[in-house]
Amino acid sequence: MLKNMRLSAALLAISLSVIPVNAFAQVEGTPVVPGLALRIYEAVQPDTIVFQRSVTRAGQDSSAGTRTVVMHALFPASGAHLLEVEQRFPAGGGEIVDTAIDELHTLRAVAHRSHQPTRTMSFEFSANAAEGTVALKRPAGDSVVSVRQDLGGPIFDSNVIDLVVAALPLRSGFTTELPFFIYERGGRVVMPVTVRDRASIPFSKLGQRDAWVVSVGVPGAPATVWVDAKTHAVLRVRYDITARNMSFTDERVTPLRG
Numbered sequence: 001m002l003k004n005m006r007l008s009a010a011l012l013a014i015s016l017s018v019i020p021v022n023a024f025a026q027v028e029g030t031p032v033v034p035g036l037a038l039r040i041y042e043a044v045q046p047d048t049i050v051f052q053r054s055v056t057r058a059g060q061d062s063s064a065g066t067r068t069v070v071m072h073a074l075f076p077a078s079g080a081h082l083l084e085v086e087q088r089f090p091a092g093g094g095e096i097v098d099t100a101i102d103e104l105h106t107l108r109a110v111a112h113r114s115h116q117p118t119r120t121m122s123f124e125f126s127a128n129a130a131e132g133t134v135a136l137k138r139p140a141g142d143s144v145v146s147v148r149q150d151l152g153g154p155i156f157d158s159n160v161i162d163l164v165v166a167a168l169p170l171r172s173g174f175t176t177e178l179p180f181f182i183y184e185r186g187g188r189v190v191m192p193v194t195v196r197d198r199a200s201i202p203f204s205k206l207g208q209r210d211a212w213v214v215s216v217g218v219p220g221a222p223a224t225v226w227v228d229a230k231t232h233a234v235l236r237v238r239y240d241i242t243a244r245n246m247s248f249t250d251e252r253v254t255p256l257r258g
Contacts, residue, residue: 049070067088067250081104082104098159102160108125134147166227196213196215211228221240221242222240225237233256236249
């Protein structure tokens, strides 16, 4: 617990000392997949993006609120430049707030915090391991579990799958395998990522857009990500929950830049 308190304090200190990008030399960080070039949008000022969420059960669609993403670059006085991504979205009995800290130019996971109605999670990612705590909230009493999971190398945070996909050098026939962290599945999970199509697709708020359609083999919840071919913005994300015969879709309602 003390380690996590130190981590939180360190991240808070970084957040409070955001410095203009031109004040420091560019520090790239550690690539998750060597040789894989990523296209990263450096949001020096906080950038807020809102997605409308819908849930499909037995062929019936229903609105399920919104997912709000706030991200911006952080420039500590030493070490790799960072990207903070905070996401808020509805959950059973309340709201989930996830905060991912990643290296800015590589999206390698550095730290993660998640506040949920039934549990709170906090992880720090080193070169080869994830360490932290999971605090469970139960009627019979709360409990805290210490966690250490071997990763076998640098990793992406599964909470930013769509951002990672959007940063890839997408093209017809593109395919790769990427490692993501999923605590519930023991840590490192390698997922296939494949460009399925490029098409002109209508979106409710953004109109007709030229988009890449990308499949991600998330275990138990295969995902499809629609990425704007011009701006590399995430336009839509759908997860198909096979065991529950349902899916949920987040579609961007915030106007695009450029």
